[in-house]
Amino acid sequence: MKGFKVIIMLFVFALFSAQGSYAQEQKESKKEVYKTTKEKTPVKVKESLKDYSNYKIANEVTYVNNKDLKVYKFKVEKGSWSHYLLINEKGKIIGIETGEH
Numbered sequence: 001m002k003g004f005k006v007i008i009m010l011f012v013f014a015l016f017s018a019q020g021s022y023a024q025e026q027k028e029s030k031k032e033v034y035k036t037t038k039e040k041t042p043v044k045v046k047e048s049l050k051d052y053s054n055y056k057i058a059n060e061v062t063y064v065n066n067k068d069l070k071v072y073k074f075k076v077e078k079g080s081w082s083h084y085l086l087i088n089e090k091g092k093i094i095g096i097e098t099g100e101h
Contacts, residue, residue: 031064038074044091045072052076052085073097 038046038059049057058075070089075082086095 031066033062033064036061036063036072041072042089042091045087045089048087048091048093049074049085054078 038049038057038061041061055076055078058077061072061074063070063072066088071094072087072089074085074087076085083099084097085093086097087093
């Protein structure tokens with residue numbers, strides 16, 4: 001009976017160890033990043049940048065194809081700090097990246 005308990009304990013330990021190793025795996029999603037300029041972006045995207053008129057907006061812009069929409073990434077600066085705006089091609093601001101992940 002004592003041997004049976006030891007076998008059960010080893011089995012449970014192995015089960016939890018295997019589960020933890022699978023939880024730490026990450027699937028890499030490789031999306032192609034394209035470069036463009038602020039002038040070549042769609043009109044709706046430019047209109048959503050009007051709220052940031054007192055910020056310095058970089059001319060270099062990157063975008064990725066996210067499902068059916070393109071998501072543009074603009075670097076905006078004000079004073080000594082900067083962040084990135086994520087705007088879809090319909091002109092909706094979908095996020096802000098501060099670099100503090």
